Amino acid sequence: MLEIVSTLRTPTSGTVVVEGHDVVTDVRAARRLIGLAPQSNALDPLATPVEVLEFQGAVLGLGRRAARRRSDELVELFGLGERQDTRIAKLSGGTRRKVDLAVALVGEPSLIVLDEPTTGLDPLARIEFWAELERLSAEDGPRTLLISTQDLHEAEVLATDIVVLREGGVVAHDSPEALKNRVGARTLTLTLDTSEATHDLVEATRAGFVPEPGRPATVRLALPGDPAVLRAALDDIGAVAASVEELRLTDPSLDDVFAVLTAPTTRLKKEPA
Structure with missing residues (x-):
């Protein structure tokens, strides 16, 4: 694709225009x-x-x-x-x-x-x-x-603008922040001092904390932006506050975006303006 844009390769289909100049039919002007x-x-x-x-x-x-x-x-x-x-x-x-x-x-x-x-x-x-x-x-x-x-x-x-290509086609096109927002929510990760305390939290959770695979003392919760979920999470954390060793709030990364976009059936499209 970059060779086509740079006038080094002729496209088999489609067009590239740089400031009104087609890279095939007006190559000299485009190349300048x-x-x-x-x-x-x-x-x-x-x-x-x-x-x-x-x-x-x-x-x-x-x-x-x-x-x-x-x-x-x-x-x-x-x-x-x-x-x-x-x-x-x-x-x-x-x-x-x-x-x-x-x-x-x-x-x-x-x-x-x-x-x-x-x-x-x-x-x-x-x-x-x-x-x-x-x-x-x-x-x-x-x-x-x-x-x-x-x-x-x-x-x-x-x-400022990302286009994700897969197998010759556009899978997604948006700003980094918009792509991350569309793929997933912020994640709240909580580590307690014992696996027993973690088990008790998962059994009693109102917010929906789930165990972290491979980490028996850690749970996580996707925060969808609903204030009620956040309030329930704070209540859950308050109930086990004496056992809390670490609490982290993380945003989805572009690695998460890529993992979703490269799944075999994934097809994210830009929302209409």
Whole structure:
């Protein structure tokens, strides 16, 4: 799909339009609006960040001075000044990904396509790269970031709009919060000091606490938003307050969403506006 959007592959069906330009019938105009950062680093390992940025400017038809000016702007934007003359092969993975993104921005595209942008990065580099993407989206002019990822936490951190694909079709399309709300309720998890106390709570519960599989001293309750259920849960907890060791309230995650969406018969559709 990303190759089709980026004009690298011709679709067998359907259409992709970028700001009014069809990526098949108006490919040159569409291509000028798109920047691509592929999953695998494709930079010349013997070149420097400045060299690859200026080369990309030449490919896009910028004059020498314009390419140099744009390179300087991107070096400053991504904080690459101390490494601008270092060979790509000697840069860290996180810095190489920043250069990838900078190359995608040389033509000042309105659509940036990122294919699994943090694959292979360590946790700290991943967080720093997320911060770069958030800052870019917020500060560097109006543009759309189209990101493919299998990291659901990454999707939750970055996305304002999520499309879930399965077997070539759209399974769900909504904001992260709306998807989580549609899949499940908040969960109240309660751990008591003995399995006997847990058993007594389950036997007497008014709210509907159920045992946690594999954890004999723990129970859980899905909170559907009904105040009566919450009040009953507080009454249940009050009755065993002396035995409570831990209480946690958690929201459904995108991992929960994915588990539901990939069930064989699941088909969530976006609610009508």
